[in-house]
Amino acid sequence: MNQQKERQLNQISKWVREKLIDEETGHDWLHITRVRSLSIEIAKKEGADLFMTEAAALTHDMIDEKLSEKHRVSVDELNKRFSEWKIEKNEADKILGIITKISFRNRDKYKDAKLSKEGMVVQDADRLDAIGAIGIARTFMYAGSKGHLLYHEGEFENIPSAVGHFDEKLLHLIDLMNTKTGRKLAKRRHDLMVAFLKELKKRVLMHRPNRIVR
Numbered sequence: 001m002n003q004q005k006e007r008q009l010n011q012i013s014k015w016v017r018e019k020l021i022d023e024e025t026g027h028d029w030l031h032i033t034r035v036r037s038l039s040i041e042i043a044k045k046e047g048a049d050l051f052m053t054e055a056a057a058l059t060h061d062m063i064d065e066k067l068s069e070k071h072r073v074s075v076d077e078l079n080k081r082f083s084e085w086k087i088e089k090n091e092a093d094k095i096l097g098i099i100t101k102i103s104f105r106n107r108d109k110y111k112d113a114k115l116s117k118e119g120m121v122v123q124d125a126d127r128l129d130a131i132g133a134i135g136i137a138r139t140f141m142y143a144g145s146k147g148h149l150l151y152h153e154g155e156f157e158n159i160p161s162a163v164g165h166f167d168e169k170l171l172h173l174i175d176l177m178n179t180k181t182g183r184k185l186a187k188r189r190h191d192l193m194v195a196f197l198k199e200l201k202k203r204v205l206m207h208r209p210n211r212i213v214r
């Protein structure tokens, strides 16, 4: 990668860090750094462009509506930054194309939109960060921040819960991986979640009110 591109990545990274350092919904700077390094690892194996991959990984949550207004920016503002940093127009368009398509919440809206190789890589990295040990931790943090239950059953069946989120989303992510490398990396993380849920279920069943012996 040439020096100008390296400088541009440093500028993007510094800006994103400042913006997301105090983000509290699970899209904080540490999430971005994990997605960045996973993306680079996958991109190298899959032969994706390293500059486009890293730039998209760094900015992938910046225009997402689920971030508070303080943390997100408009597409126009991001475009303005890209031109300040002298990122070429066609590259800026490609990066924006990737990051608008990859959010899980936009999955239905963009389900027919074709992702570039770099987009597939960053989407895999983002999904990998939602599963495994870190994914488990993020799920309970998110549920805690929203005041959700730990798990649901009986009369609480339809109330949102942390454990419910595994069935709704996290256990499906392994089948949604775009790249061979992403799938390979997902396996261990997926198996860990399955083992964790099995253990958790055992503990939950043991303590059901109808099993209490007085």
Ligand code: ADP
Pocket: 025, 026, 027, 066, 103, 104, 105, 126, 129, 130, 135, 138, 139, 140, 142, 143, 160, 161, 162, 165, 170
């Ligand atoms: P993304 O679109 O990047 O996947 P989300 O806002 O959906 O972002 O998720 C951010 C983090 O919070 C992820 O780790 C995700 O699994 C977790 N999360 C999202 N929704 C829920 C939920 N309803 N319950 C528990 N965790 C959730």
Ligand code: NI
Pocket: 027, 031, 035, 060, 061, 126
């Ligand atoms: Ni993300």
